[in-house]
Amino acid sequence: MSDCGCAREAAGEGMRRRSFLGWAAAGLGGLIALVLGSTGGAYFVSPIFKKDEEDWVDVGAVKEIRPGSPVKVDFVARKRDAWAVTEKRSSAWVSTADGATFTVFDPRCTHLGCPYRWDQAKEQFLCPCHAGVFSSDGAVVSGPPPRPLDRYDTKVVNGRLLIQPLPQKRTV
Amino acid sequence: MNDRKLLAARDWINERTGFDKVWGALFERRIPEAKGAVAWLYTLGSASMFVFAVQAATGALLAMNYVPSPDHAYDSVRFIGEKVLCGAFIRGLHHWGASFMVVLVVAHMLRVYFMGSYKYPREGTWMVGVALLLLVIGFGFTGYLLPWDQKAYWATAVGTNIAGQTPFVGPLVSKALKGSSEMGAATLPRFYALHVLVLPGLMLLGLGAHLFLVVWHGISEPPARAGKAADDKGAA
Numbered sequence: 001m002s003d004c005g006c007a008r009e010a011a012g013e014g015m016r017r018r019s020f021l022g023w024a025a026a027g028l029g030g031l032i033a034l035v036l037g038s039t040g041g042a043y044f045v046s047p048i049f050k051k052d053e054e055d056w057v058d059v060g061a062v063k064e065i066r067p068g069s070p071v072k073v074d075f076v077a078r079k080r081d082a083w084a085v086t087e088k089r090s091s092a093w094v095s096t097a098d099g100a101t102f103t104v105f106d107p108r109c110t111h112l113g114c115p116y117r118w119d120q121a122k123e124q125f126l127c128p129c130h131a132g133v134f135s136s137d138g139a140v141v142s143g144p145p146p147r148p149l150d151r152y153d154t155k156v157v158n159g160r161l162l163i164q165p166l167p168q169k170r171t172v
Numbered sequence: 173m174n175d176r177k178l179l180a181a182r183d184w185i186n187e188r189t190g191f192d193k194v195w196g197a198l199f200e201r202r203i204p205e206a207k208g209a210v211a212w213l214y215t216l217g218s219a220s221m222f223v224f225a226v227q228a229a230t231g232a233l234l235a236m237n238y239v240p241s242p243d244h245a246y247d248s249v250r251f252i253g254e255k256v257l258c259g260a261f262i263r264g265l266h267h268w269g270a271s272f273m274v275v276l277v278v279a280h281m282l283r284v285y286f287m288g289s290y291k292y293p294r295e296g297t298w299m300v301g302v303a304l305l306l307l308v309i310g311f312g313f314t315g316y317l318l319p320w321d322q323k324a325y326w327a328t329a330v331g332t333n334i335a336g337q338t339p340f341v342g343p344l345v346s347k348a349l350k351g352s353s354e355m356g357a358a359t360l361p362r363f364y365a366l367h368v369l370v371l372p373g374l375m376l377l378g379l380g381a382h383l384f385l386v387v388w389h390g391i392s393e394p395p396a397r398a399g400k401a402a403d404d405k406g407a408a
Contacts, residue, residue, distance in 0.1 A: 036226065036229060039258040039261050039262060040229060040230070040233055040258075040262065042257045042258045043233050043256055043257055043258045043259060043262050044233065044236070045257075046256050046257030046258070046259070049257060050255070082237070082248075082251055082255075083237075083239075083244060083247040083248045083250065083251035084244060084247070
């Protein structure tokens with residue numbers, strides 16, 4: 001009992017050691033809580049800071065796509081989903097007037113998603129489901145489609161045509 | 173005015189929860205006086221519990237991105253380390269915390285053993301403590317497989333083969349652990365479920381009992397020679 005500091009504490013002297021330890025415990029605990037809280041919090045909300053990766057798909061050499069009638073290209077889109085990579089077979093309609101700039105259409109009709117085809121004689125896209133008709137630049141000619149054909153973003157890198165198979169809606 | 177409001181709030185909570193009594197029992201109880209290295213030995217139990225809390229927090233975060241399937245386990249762990257903000261740090265804490273926890277609980281057990289703190293009336297605390305030690309080793313064994321890399325796979329192959337050496341029931345134990353005759357798709361989710369559902373539940377039960385007994389009995393005195401202890405008492 002003689003050395004427990006109670007007497008000095010009562011006299012207002014020993015309080016210094018006791019309160020120092022109290023503050024030290026609170027300070028260190030706060031520091032630990034801060035480190036764990038901030039890193040754990042950052043981990044939890046990290047999806048917010050993550051940029052969506054662009055998945056450009058190579059659909060072929062530019063010179064093989066001749067100006068004139070649209071051509072249908074088939075490709076395999078690799079999509080990264082967090083740690084998983086999924087592959088999806090897909091296709092698109094590519095048309096070019098000059099062999100330099102390309103327009104790529106989503107292969108589904110904007111009405112209900114049926115696959116349409118190119119009619120060489122009429123020079124129009126025809127949808128077999130509900131008789132939707134689109135012109136060669138994707139505009140609605142007749143039928144129920146509510147908007148022009150959806151397009152994909154394109155770019156040309158080293159003579160290869162790259163597309164991003166996410167439909168870009170156009171209102172006009 | 174503010175102080176009075178604060179005090180009123182404290183009284184309101186106290187009347188309804190008995191919080192001050194709980195606080196007093198946990199943090200203002202009498203503990204033996206110890207000095208120097210011996211005093212530090214008394215911190216090993218609290219340290220173990222703190223590391224367990226860190227393991228629980230980091231483990232919950234890791235589980236948000238981990239998939240216990242042979243197809244995805246390795247890739248999802250790589251994803252945590254490479255793509256998730258602070259993911260490498262959180263996984264590192266969990267990884268090193270796991271090893272450190274085993275070191276701490278073994279040191280804690282040695283402290284209790286060599287100071288004779290397991291003796292009457294604290295045998296129950298000791299027994300629960302031994303169960304907690306086994307649970308910690310279970311956490312280590314099941315968690316080691318989860319990254320699903322070469323080291324994880326072969327360490328678990330060896331571990332389950334050791335279980336298979338048990339006389340008579342060995343093959344059955346090994347098969348139950350693996351979830352199948354061979355390690356594979358059935359093993360990983362089994363170990364994961366044990367690691368994140370079964371063991372934490374048992375751990376919390378055991379920890380609750382252990383802490384209750386520690387507080388109930390009080391902390392044992394450091395050992396002293398009979399004559400010397402009497403002298404100390406006389407002096408006091």
